[in-house]
Amino acid sequence: MGQLTTPLNTPSLKHNPLYPKQVLKRWVQPQPSEISSRPLDIRKQHVRIVHQERQTSLTEKLSVAVQGLAPFTRKVTAERQKLQENLPAVAQDIPCCKATEALLEDVRQQATDYMNLLGLGAVEMSLSLVHSTSCPRLHEDSVKVRCLCTYLGEGTLFVEDRHVDRQQLQLWLGQDTGGFKLRKNALVHQANPGDVLYLKGSAYPGNAGRGAVHRSPDGASVENPRLVLRLDPASSHPCDCC
Numbered sequence: 001m002g003q004l005t006t007p008l009n010t011p012s013l014k015h016n017p018l019y020p021k022q023v024l025k026r027w028v029q030p031q032p033s034e035i036s037s038r039p040l041d042i043r044k045q046h047v048r049i050v051h052q053e054r055q056t057s058l059t060e061k062l063s064v065a066v067q068g069l070a071p072f073t074r075k076v077t078a079e080r081q082k083l084q085e086n087l088p089a090v091a092q093d094i095p096c097c098k099a100t101e102a103l104l105e106d107v108r109q110q111a112t113d114y115m116n117l118l119g120l121g122a123v124e125m126s127l128s129l130v131h132s133t134s135c136p137r138l139h140e141d142s143v144k145v146r147c148l149c150t151y152l153g154e155g156t157l158f159v160e161d162r163h164v165d166r167q168q169l170q171l172w173l174g175q176d177t178g179g180f181k182l183r184k185n186a187l188v189h190q191a192n193p194g195d196v197l198y199l200k201g202s203a204y205p206g207n208a209g210r211g212a213v214h215r216s217p218d219g220a221s222v223e224n225p226r227l228v229l230r231l232d233p234a235s236s237h238p239c240d241c242c
């Protein structure tokens with residue numbers, strides 16, 4: 001008593017003519033998202049982007065600390081055991097203050113998490129202050145997994161592969177820019193300041209030609225600089241885009 005049963009003569013949904021084929025197909029086989037908020041998911045085959053949203057008070061403090069500074073990129077490679085020792089060099093272009101100390105502590109934590117996630121013994125950290133759009137084209141990186149964190153300014157733009165037409169390159173002012181073209185009604189995401197992005201690149205095993213597609217945001221300037229951290233495996237020879 002009380003048990004719900006389906007009458008034997010009820011036609012199954014699969015054969016119900018009221019449901020068009022396309023709708024039924026989507027219902028039966030939903031496409032898993034390529035974007036996750038959990039770092040460990042980057043190991044899953046269908047996940048290409050991890051977007052960790054964070055609330056941070058660093059942005060406001062750092063905007064004062066970098067005021068008037070010329071653009072710079074500072075790269076530091078550190079083995080796991082010497083991370084603490086080598087860390088300060090990555091922020092040597094920023095005057096030492098409480099904001100810089102908080103920044104270094106966050107970079108240390110990000111670098112440690114990144115090495116743990118990928119099982120690395122060393123990491124290349126790159127901190128850049130930019131006054132322009134560093135990588136305006138939609139592209140993939142030729143690395144295994146890249147970590148990006150924009151501390152100040154607009155965050156990186158990223159898009160799921162199903163919204164990208166990799167066969168067609170974007171034309172801009174009649175010239176081939178080399179960037180991928182977005183499909184119609186493509187959904188483009190953007191990280192907020194402080195958010196952490198893991199982007200699976202084309203060098204990740206089994207991901208050749210399917211690296212996470214992303215680009216730098218527009219609008220960086222002298223008045224609105226971006227401060228961006230990039231983490232890569234130390235042994236790779238990554239491109240400088242962010």
Ligand SMILES: [Fe+2]
Nearest residue numbers: 140141241242
């Ligand atoms: Fe990139």
